[in-house]
Amino acid sequence: MDLRDLYQDIILDHGQRPRNFRVQEHPSHVAQGHNPLCGDRITVYLTLEGERIADVSFQGRGCAISQASASLMTEILKGKTLAEAETLFRGFHAKVTGGDAPAAPEALADEMERLEPLSGVKAYPARVKCATLAWHAFEAALKSGSAGATVKTE
Amino acid sequence: MTPVTPVRPRQGGALDPRAIRRDFPIFERNPGLVFLDSGASAQKPAAVIDGVAEYYRSDYANVHRGVYRLSARSTELYEAARETARRFLNAREAAEIVFVRGGTEGINLVANSWGATFLKPGDEVLITELEHHANIVPWQLLRDRIGFALKVAPIDATGGLDLAAFEARLGPRTRLVAVTHQANATGAVLPVEAIARLAHARGAKVLVDGCQAAPRLPVDVQAIDCDFYVFSGHKTYGPTGIGVLYGRKALLDAMPPWQGGGDMILDVTFEKTTFQDPPARFEAGTPDISGAIGLGIALDYVEALGRDAILEHEEALTSYGVDRLSRLAGVRLVGAGQRRLGILSFQVDDIHPHDLATILDRHKVAVRAGHHCAQPLIDKLGLGATTRASLGIYNDESDIDALAEAVTAAQRMFKR
Numbered sequence A: 001m002d003l004r005d006l007y008q009d010i011i012l013d014h015g016q017r018p019r020n021f022r023v024q025e026h027p028s029h030v031a032q033g034h035n036p037l038c039g040d041r042i043t044v045y046l047t048l049e050g051e052r053i054a055d056v057s058f059q060g061r062g063c064a065i066s067q068a069s070a071s072l073m074t075e076i077l078k079g080k081t082l083a084e085a086e087t088l089f090r091g092f093h094a095k096v097t098g099g100d101a102p103a104a105p106e107a108l109a110d111e112m113e114r115l116e117p118l119s120g121v122k123a124y125p126a127r128v129k130c131a132t133l134a135w136h137a138f139e140a141a142l143k144s145g146s147a148g149a150t151v152k153t154e
Numbered sequence B: 001m002t003p004v005t006p007v008r009p010r011q012g013g014a015l016d017p018r019a020i021r022r023d024f025p026i027f028e029r030n031p032g033l034v035f036l037d038s039g040a041s042a043q044k045p046a047a048v049i050d051g052v053a054e055y056y057r058s059d060y061a062n063v064h065r066g067v068y069r070l071s072a073r074s075t076e077l078y079e080a081a082r083e084t085a086r087r088f089l090n091a092r093e094a095a096e097i098v099f100v101r102g103g104t105e106g107i108n109l110v111a112n113s114w115g116a117t118f119l120k121p122g123d124e125v126l127i128t129e130l131e132h133h134a135n136i137v138p139w140q141l142l143r144d145r146i147g148f149a150l151k152v153a154p155i156d157a158t159g160g161l162d163l164a165a166f167e168a169r170l171g172p173r174t175r176l177v178a179v180t181h182q183a184n185a186t187g188a189v190l191p192v193e194a195i196a197r198l199a200h201a202r203g204a205k206v207l208v209d210g211c212q213a214a215p216r217l218p219v220d221v222q223a224i225d226c227d228f229y230v231f232s233g234h235k236t237y238g239p240t241g242i243g244v245l246y247g248r249k250a251l252l253d254a255m256p257p258w259q260g261g262g263d264m265i266l267d268v269t270f271e272k273t274t275f276q277d278p279p280a281r282f283e284a285g286t287p288d289i290s291g292a293i294g295l296g297i298a299l300d301y302v303e304a305l306g307r308d309a310i311l312e313h314e315e316a317l318t319s320y321g322v323d324r325l326s327r328l329a330g331v332r333l334v335g336a337g338q339r340r341l342g343i344l345s346f347q348v349d350d351i352h353p354h355d356l357a358t359i360l361d362r363h364k365v366a367v368r369a370g371h372h373c374a375q376p377l378i379d380k381l382g383l384g385a386t387t388r389a390s391l392g393i394y395n396d397e398s399d400i401d402a403l404a405e406a407v408t409a410a411q412r413m414f415k416r
């Protein structure tokens, strides 16, 4: 497997210039993701309006994979319903672990396509946690609300 | 036991890493492997691998129990390994050598036996900012039970121990100083003789964590004048699951057992049990017999190469590495004070250590990325994570060159 399948241009771009890289002053939900293996920490901020994700952003430091994954996640989740986000997470998880997931509905096909560049990590088992860190933090934020929580990748 | 792979004596001369590599089957099975992670765990010479297998084939039985000859032979081999470890550390007597699971268990043993008995509320234990988690967490756990104060001596601006600040933190209530001989995250070597002198002058006991130093430096516990010294077999070219705790005889004699079971008792009734003398008192249950024997073989192998020759080799290769890496633009070595040995911890601008380690791995260069189980130190240095190349007896300049070239390749890939 070529390294370039992991570090595609789109990953390097999002890794070096992450989108939605900012703190939200009054998010409805927030959580920290922590990868104890490497010490990386990111915080995911979320503002829900009813069932819809009005805003999602993140901040923190990490490797190119975790930064790019967080960046792509925020771009894709903005405007989605929680049910759609759940479907995307399951689809994404299957992509990066090489597992099975129910085919995403037609309406989310574009989004799944945009997550494709991260599928390279499935050849690097030690790096799967880097790719899923932001998504786990997103999920933890949904569960914990504005009080905040910390999820670990272990 | 007939050694399958004889340990070739090479006493006196300089180390020949190419010849040494031929003693380590891992390099034959993984052609092109550039192994720079001996600080996490070292590879094993065939003498150790075959020696352990041969012991199971020819001489295996439980120790200290059977009256039959095989058990006696097994006991002899196990005790011979203890004598080898005594020689390796220059301890006064073999009874001062306790076999443990590794450095971590050695420190936990001292905390739970000596510490739990002799430390009182209001006492102080002094460690340094350069410690591995294994020499931090056991003291925190014990502090929470007993209520003594855990003090931390800081590093100076160069990344070495600030000896003056260390001395200033020694007080009349300091009962124990627990310091690393060599910091695993940066390679900084600590002046343990001076530390022991200062500590003893205040009446404190001294524990030295030798996990990184034992495979690199000649260690003489009498010259250091420490009260406890621990190291791990697996970092010293021996098997996993075995390590050594050296304890000054008078201290071990005064310490209660920390685990109960077979082998550590003299007499058991349901009312009262009396215990063996050290070291048996601290080796409850069936020990890692093959691990101890394998460790003995590994220590013999290291002695045959020559401890001074190994130190010279590590020093020369460390300077070469410092020089080679410093000349790469965008690469910054993490400070290790006045004396750095065998470990090169560094950062590369705009490339996270995890990404770097993945890319290096594709170039067959094995390094470690992260906080190296020394999170407080890495936090203090404001780093988050580093990439660490650590050296062993089988490394030479070609390994450093491969590392430098792979770093350059990573920089090219990340440059946009």
Ligand SMILES: Cc1ncc(COP(=O)(O)O)c(C=O)c1O
Pocket: B039, B040, B101, B102, B103, B104, B105, B132, B134, B135, B180, B182, B183, B184, B209, B210, B211, B212, B232, B234, B373
């Ligand atoms: C300085 C130091 N102390 C303690 C340890 C713990 O050793 P082990 O995991 O073998 O018990 C290590 C190993 O990483 C170390 O480098």
